[in-house]
Amino acid sequence: MMRSVSFQQIVWLATNSMRLLSTLALLFCLTGVCVAQEGDGTSATIKTRSNLVMVPVFVSTIHGQPVFEMKASDFALADNGNPQHVTLEVDTDSQPLALAIVVETGGEGATHLADYQELDSILDALVGNVERRVAVIAFDTKPHLIVPFSSKTEDASNALASLSAGDHGAAILDAVTFAVGQLRVQPAEYRRAVVLLSETIDQGSETKLDDALRLISDTNTAIYSFAFSSTRSAVSHEASKFSSHDPGPEHGCFSRTGAAPGYEGHYDKQVLDCISQLAPPVRLVTMTFLAARNGLRTNTAESLAQLTGGEFYRFNSAKDLKSGLIGASNNIPNYYVLSFQPTDPAPGLHALRVTTTGRQQMVIRFRREYWVEDIKR
Secondary structure, eight states: OOOOOOHHHHHHHHHHHHHHHHHHHHHHSSEEEEEETTTTTTTEEEEESOOEEEEEEEETTSOOOOOOOOGGGEEEEETTEEEEEEEEEOOOOOEEEEEEEEOOOOOGGGGGGGSSSHHHHHHHHHOSOOEEEEEEEEEESSSEEEEEEOOHHHHHHHHHTTTTOOOOOOOOHHHHHHHHHHHHHHHHHHEEEEEEEESSBSOOOOOOHHHHHHHSSSSSSSEEEEEEEEOOOOOHHHHHHTTTOOOOOTTSOOOOSOOOOGGTOOOHHHHHHHTTSSSSSHHHHHHHHHHHHHHHHHHHHHHHHHTTOOEEEEEESSHHHHHHHHHHHHHGGGOEEEEEEOOOOOOOEEEEEESSSOHHHOEEEEOOEEEEOOOOO
């Protein structure tokens, strides 16, 4: 049962905001890929400046209670199936934060606009007493910048409380792509985060699934999704993104032409049988890519959170949403952050797997993958 927000809980969040942001400083630095500003500041490029990869990990009991006092030796991490030497990061000083609040006003989102009233105290507690830039992006068929990045969180909370209904669309991937683009032109020293308020399934984005996957994998932006159920089942637009641009050589594992007679009409079986013959690390990355892309199609909001190391919450009302925000704030200070230098930093998608050693019946959430950009020109 979801609990209501009490005055004492808000006070607790406010008085503990410095500890919260110390941990957020690590959670929002998710990979060794950094944003480098160029030119007149209107554009940014992604370049590898360090091969240190940061992986947030949340460990709980089977009953949902956080597990404390774990050491680096309690974790095992594999990158593309290859074991890595990990270091357990300690708390760091609070850093500036650039936060994009991305809210659906179209489609089913129009029925939830009243849920975003009176969020000012919670937003203040989430951001904390640090230098900040907060923006609000509304979206329906298209994203719209409602509040440009501002140091005043009250500008964001006031905008959220006065949103107007949009059209029939719910282009989640387009909106997140737009938000990441806005975040990239913020100062390089700022941490980056997105709070996404939307339905679960994308409706009408033009962004290709492959492009979205790469975008959210090669940036240090953490996405925290708060989603209500999509009541519409039409996802034909997203299904159309599974096109002939699948990775792989012509007439190879992912080609729909020239398949062996036994695979006619059974494309999925062809793919799985083919990649099962590849080297285990290659197979792991390929299967991770396909699973992640399919997740963006079938449950966009949850997949965005999982892929970036954020969190996913469902809500049906203002009470649910506020409880979820407080729940996330309670969990964030209890994340562990592992770091490692990849033994094989090959360009492309890298699949991550984290397990605990010598501990039974633990539940862990962790960043599932990251992307290494090929900076050769």
